[in-house]
Every structure is written in structure tokens, then in C-alpha cells.
Amino acid sequence: MIVTPRILLRIAAIGLLGVLLQLSFFSRVELLHVSPDILPALVVCMGLLGGSMAGAVSGFAIGFFVDCLLVEALGITSLVLLAVGYLAGLFRERFEIHSSLVPALLCMGLTLLAELGFGAVELLLGVDAPVSVLVVRDILLKSVYAFFLGWPIYLGVRRALRPALVEEPKVRRRRQPTVLGV
Amino acid sequence: MLALLIVGSFALLTLTYRGSTGLQSGVSTVFSPVQSVSDRALKPARDLVDWFDETFDARGENSRLASELAVVRGKAVAGQEALQENAQMRKLLALDGSPALAYSAYEPVTGRVIARSPTVWRSSVTIDLGSGDGVRVDDPVISGDGLVGRISSAGPGSSQVMLLTDHASSISAKVVPPGVQGVVKPEVGNPEDLILDFIDSTREVHGGQDVVTAGWRAQGLESLFPPGLPIGEVTKAPIVEQEASQRVDVRPYADLRNLDFVQVLTGGSRG
Numbered sequence: 001m002i003v004t005p006r007i008l009l010r011i012a013a014i015g016l017l018g019v020l021l022q023l024s025f026f027s028r029v030e031l032l033h034v035s036p037d038i039l040p041a042l043v044v045c046m047g048l049l050g051g052s053m054a055g056a057v058s059g060f061a062i063g064f065f066v067d068c069l070l071v072e073a074l075g076i077t078s079l080v081l082l083a084v085g086y087l088a089g090l091f092r093e094r095f096e097i098h099s100s101l102v103p104a105l106l107c108m109g110l111t112l113l114a115e116l117g118f119g120a121v122e123l124l125l126g127v128d129a130p131v132s133v134l135v136v137r138d139i140l141l142k143s144v145y146a147f148f149l150g151w152p153i154y155l156g157v158r159r160a161l162r163p164a165l166v167e168e169p170k171v172r173r174r175r176q177p178t179v180l181g182v
Numbered sequence: 183m184l185a186l187l188i189v190g191s192f193a194l195l196t197l198t199y200r201g202s203t204g205l206q207s208g209v210s211t212v213f214s215p216v217q218s219v220s221d222r223a224l225k226p227a228r229d230l231v232d233w234f235d236e237t238f239d240a241r242g243e244n245s246r247l248a249s250e251l252a253v254v255r256g257k258a259v260a261g262q263e264a265l266q267e268n269a270q271m272r273k274l275l276a277l278d279g280s281p282a283l284a285y286s287a288y289e290p291v292t293g294r295v296i297a298r299s300p301t302v303w304r305s306s307v308t309i310d311l312g313s314g315d316g317v318r319v320d321d322p323v324i325s326g327d328g329l330v331g332r333i334s335s336a337g338p339g340s341s342q343v344m345l346l347t348d349h350a351s352s353i354s355a356k357v358v359p360p361g362v363q364g365v366v367k368p369e370v371g372n373p374e375d376l377i378l379d380f381i382d383s384t385r386e387v388h389g390g391q392d393v394v395t396a397g398w399r400a401q402g403l404e405s406l407f408p409p410g411l412p413i414g415e416v417t418k419a420p421i422v423e424q425e426a427s428q429r430v431d432v433r434p435y436a437d438l439r440n441l442d443f444v445q446v447l448t449g450g451s452r453g
Contacts, residue, residue, distance in 0.1 A: 025220075069209060
């Protein structure tokens with residue numbers, strides 16, 4: 001990814017929009033009693049398009065912003081999302097994305113990892129109440145929602161960052177058929 | 183760079199546990215108008231999704247509510263009688279500690295919920311009321327149905343409410359009518375269930391009884407919550423033997439997953 005001041009502004013706008021959408025919309029709607037979490041999927045898309053460093057930095061920044069807005073323990077969301085962004089970027093650097101299903105599957109897998117990560121960090125810091133088994137349902141359904149939301153998020157982010165993407169496949173024009181067919 | 187970010191995360195974590203929230207408060211204050219606008223703009227979309235979700239639940243809910251209504255009607259009649267008796271008795275005894283009087287010491291301020299925590303491990307909402315509206319840390323927060331939680335942090339233009347279902351929440355409560363006291367704690371991940379713990383096992387508690395805030399006051403200390411605020415209803419009270427205390431399941435009256443407006447009880451005797 002070629003990062004210019006303009007692209008940096010676009011990334012910041014995407015992050016801001018994603019966080020506001022999450023806190024004002026996705027966190028407050030429920031499907032099957034579980035709210036979707038688009039932030040890990042958003043960070044995965046950043047990592048997939050920009051690489052490991054872009055993923056890690058955007059994960060850290062988005063996490064920091066969320067913790068600031070919710071006045072919750074700083075650092076937890078940053079730590080988890082930076083790991084998710086880094087892993088997504090690492091995947092992009094090591095493997096080719098052949099199928100259009102890959103971003104959605106990665107969003108699902110890494111959202112699962114992020115939710116498990118949140119749980120692990122919270123448990124390490126101490127949870128003063130019994131934990132319901134419904135947490136498992138919450139984590140699994142959040143991952144399933146990430147699968148369905150991952151693809152549109154990926155397309156949206158790719159469209160917004162298109163000028164900065166160096167490995168964007170070129171649009172191949174079909175050759176006009178000639179009279180002789182050659 | 184990666185190492186720097188990881189170290190940065192741990193440094194932020196340390197900063198939080200050392201009690202520094204000035205930065206967060208500043209960011210929250212700057213963005214609370216933006217959150218308020220986005221909340222209002224996204225309300226129709228949220229309602230649409232909620233409509234789909236609620237349609238699935240409506241059938242089961244209908245029969246449950248019908249049976250609950252019959253029970254509540256009976257309670258309401260009994261409650262009216264009890265209120266009349268209570269008023270007469272209080273006049274006679276000149277008591278000033280009734281729940282209604284304690285409640286009147288507070289000034290309710292209505293606010294709108296503008297954001298909600300995305301993770302199941304934290305249960306908090308952001309409201310568009312701040313210290314400028316008289317909101318202070320630890321003020322009780324209620325909805326039309328009952329207790330919702332308390333203010334965990336208050337900025338100039340917005341505040342965070344720690345809901346009853348947050349793992350750090352702990353409220354002294356009592357079961358009425360017997361008046362058995364205990365502590366209401368959440369069960370992380372299950373917003374429809376609270377646990378009333380540390381109840382004297384020799385006292386009998388059964389399903390359908392109401393749970394309200396205890397509102398204790400002793401040796402210069404007092405509960406953060408006024409007495410008599412409805413919390414929920416006992417749903418399951420397992421029989422325990424040879425245990426010093428028992429715990430029962432409580433369903434909160436307030437729908438903590440669909441909060442749009444809440445009231446903060448400002449002032450009170452702590453003011």
C-alpha cells in the first residue's frame with residue numbers, strides 16, 4: 001500500500017466510520033440475541049489490503065479509539081485488534097488470495113480469534129462474576145456474522161483505498177473480434 | 183514497529199489501572215455530539231433489524247406475557263391495598279424512610295443512549311448526559327421498568343453507565359415480601375439472568391417474588407442505590423441443604439439489550 005497523506009485521511013475516515021457504526025448501530029441491534037461485531041472484520045480487511053504493518057497499526061488505532069469512546073480499560077481492544085490486523089496482513093504477504101471467499105473466511109476465523117482473545121484478556125485481568133455458557137454462543141454467532149459482513153466490508157474498504165493498492169489486478173479488456181477472428 | 187505497538191498496548195493498560203482517564207474523557211467529550219447524531223440517524227435502521235428479531239421472539243413471548251399479566255394483576259390489587267395500609271401506618275409512626283421519600287431526594291434526568299460496548303465481556307452504554315447535567319460517578323440509572331445500573335464515569339457532555347450485567351457490577355438487594363437480603367451479581371454472557379447471592383439459606387425464597395434494591399445505611403456509610411428500586415423477579419430458587427447461603431436466579435425487569443432512554447437519579451443524599 002502506498003500511504004500518502006490523502007490515503008492516511010481515508011484510512012482514518014474508514015476507522016472512524018467503522019467505530020461509530022459499531023457503537024451506534026451494530027452493538028445495539030441483535031439477531032438471535034447476539035450483536036454483530038464488525039471491528040475485527042474491518043481490521044482484517046485493512047490487513048489484507050495493506051499488509052501486516054498496516055493491519056497492526058490500524059488495529060491498534062481502532063482499538064484505542066473504541067476504548068477512549070467507551071472509557072473502558074485502555075489497551076485491551078488495541079492489543080487484540082493489532083494481533084488480528086497483523087495476522088491478516090501476514091496471510092496476505094505469505095499467500096495469494098485466489099478465491100473471493102478468502103476475505104470472508106478470514107474475517108470469520110479472525111473474529112473468532114479476537115473474541116477468544118477478548119475473553120482471555122478479561123479473564124486474565126479478573127472477572128468478578130460467574131461466566132455463562134452463552135458466551136460460547138455469542139462468540140460463535142459473532143464469527144458467523146463476520147463471515148456475512150466481511151465480504152461487503154472488504155469490497156468497501158478496497159474501493160476506498162484503491163488508489164493506494166499496488167497489487168490491484170488490472171482490468172483486462174476483452175479484445176474486439178476482428179473479421180477474420182484473430 | 184510491532185513490538186512498539188505491543189508495548190504501547192501494555193503501557194495503555196497500565197495507565198488505565200493507575201487511574202488515568204483524562205485522555206479518554208477528552209476523546210469521549212469531543213466525539214459525543216458525533217455519536218449522538220449517528221445514533222439518531224441510525225435509529226430507523228436499528229428499528230428495522232429489531233423488528234425482524236422481535237418477530238421471531240414474539241410468539242413465545244406472547245403466551246409468557248399473558249400468564250405473567252394474570253399474576254401481575256393479582257399483585258397490583260394486593261399492592262394497592264398494601265400501599266393504603268402502609269400510608270396509614272407511616273402517618274401514625276411518622277417514618278421518613280419510605281422508598282418514595284428516599285426516591286424524592288433524587289432528581290431524575292432523562293438521557294438518550296448513544297453507544298454500546300461491542301463485547302460480551304463488558305456491559306456498558308454511553309449516554310448523552312454529563313457532569314454539566316448534574317450527573318456524577320455512582321449515580322443510579324433506571325429505565326421505565328427498573329434499575330439499569332450506575333454511572334461509571336462522567337465527562338462534561340457524556341457519561342458511561344455500567345449495566346447490571348457488567349461483571350464488575352454488584353448491588354445489595356432484597357427479596358420482597360420476606361425482606362431477605364443478598365447481593366445481585368451478573369452472569370457474564372447472559373443478559374436475561376442475574377444471580378442473587380449470599381441469601382440466608384434458612385429463609386425461604388421462591389419463584390415470582392420481586393427483588394428490589396436494599397438501600398442500606400450503617401455507620402456513616404450508605405448504599406449507592408436508594409431502597410425499593412425494582413431490579414427483577416426471582417425465576418429459579420433451587421433448594422439448598424447444609425449450606426450457609428443460597429443463590430437464586432433473577433430476571434431483570436429492565437430490557438438491558440434495548441435501551442434507548444434512561445433516567446439518571448442525580449443529587450440524592452450523597453449530594
